[in-house]
Amino acid sequence: MTRAALSVDGAVEAAVLEALGTVVDPELDEPITDLGFVRSIAIDDVGVRVHLRLPTSFCSPNFAYLMASDAVDALRGVPGIGEVRVLLDDHHDSDKINAGLEAEAGYRGTFGVEAEDSLDELRLTFRRKAHTAAMERCVEERLRNTGMAVTDVYRLRLRNLPEGERTSALLRRRAALGLGTGPDEQVFVDDQGRPVPPDDIPLRLRFATSVRISIEGNSHFCRGLLATRYADGPDGADLATRITNTRRTS
């Protein structure tokens, strides 16, 4: 696809938003576009410049870096986008992170001695939590709506789940962990995809509920803090992303 083709009828904005929509806050398991973390998008003839913002200056720098670098990768995947710049605003490590992104230094290159390893392990931890929560939502829905007993949860296969957002969310989380997504796969599995023994299911399910509650609660808190932080500012209380596009359609 050419740049010209992208620029017609706001298609480029849509493509940029779609790309950013694939970037999730690993801790909250929600797209940064839904969370209000995308402050502005400026598209011009040269490329795209995106400013990100977070609920506090003290949000974990590792998560901050992860989201910012994921945003760079996602935007580079937009055909014909040109130069990609992502900047993190108002964070205690903004200078460091922005310089690191600019220099394509990677996580370790950005934080130097403070970073021991790559962020893979951290990412994995939160992918597992996201999967646990998605699995719990599907199982609880079955327990609620079909009268299934918790002792029968081990029988549940992916094909037994109704179509819908909840099930697709689970399939996405499974795929992200490299777990099978075929119809005969057991639903209630551990982080490695192994079926949980029937006797252990009640307790593991109870814990999965705690995981889900924790993720949802953090999301409430972060959204609230972001709104408080930026409500008085020039961005206004609606926290909408400001989009400007000066790209010529030639």
Added chain:
Amino acid sequence: MYSKDGQDYYIVDEHIHLWDARESNQKNVHGKQFIDCFYDYHRNLSPEEEVWDYDTYTYYGAERLMKDIFEDGYADHAIFQATLLGDFYVNNFGQTEDAFALAQKHPDLLTYNHAYDPRNEEAGLEQLRRDADRMQLKGVKLYTAEWHGDSRGYKLDDPWSRRYLEECIKLGITNIHVHKGPTIRPLDRDAFDVADVDKVATDYLDLKFIVEHVGLPRLEDFCWIATQESNVIGGLAVAIPFIHTRPRYFAQIIGELLYWLGEDKIVFASDYALWTPKWLIERFVDFQIPEDMTEYAPITVEQKKKILGLNAAALYDLDVPEHLRLPTSADDPEAEVAPGAQEAVSS
């Protein structure tokens, strides 16, 4: 003491501060960012009529503290938790000497908990001995993610940290308050990770580990650990203000805690001046799990009494008036654990 509907509640606020975050005390931009972050927490979660102006929030002084905690705030006793943040503030964030002097002036009302940093190694250990002697410490407050030179944090089970914990046992410092909650800069592995609490709680049964902010944002990991360790206790600072803005979320938090930890292992705290205690106490006493949330049992008056003061009183040997007492196992590591705990341990 707080009284409502014929019930009397003995109140211990186990986490208060006397801080100075004025511009004159800020060492660098992080001092400003830190207090701004606190102020956003305050504005975001307080009822509108309880919100302070920014200048008051940066510095309120001892007189205001006494009024907010004891005159208006119903507390029978309150515990200072030291928050030094020497890399951000000229003369620390929490005003150690002022708070200690206030506690000496009102020993019946106030306990002062100090802080240490195991990265100070031998010299810090010596300092801890001197502080314990001078301040008669019963507790310490640790910020495991605090900056220190090149380091952005440590783990409780690091070798030097273990030496400090062992020294605490010798010195009679039995209450180890651990900050694992929001704010302060963690890096790499998740600094909110509570796994290190698990290790030291198992190894040091003479100590109580009070995890502030009930491990938020890792409530589930905290519950999982606390359910297996009878000497791990959850402090409600930062969690309890959700009672106003997100009562259903608060119901889930307290419901989870009661399930995994049980009513003897949860302690009230305002985190003053992050929030003022008066409204928190009033609303908690009035609080009930919404009827449609049938997954949780209703909270009883006895549970509220324990959480609001009797559990913390047991940890700090406070002299609770006879008629306000209830049996609690908060201080007993041999105690029966919560329903969640029983299943977890047996499985």
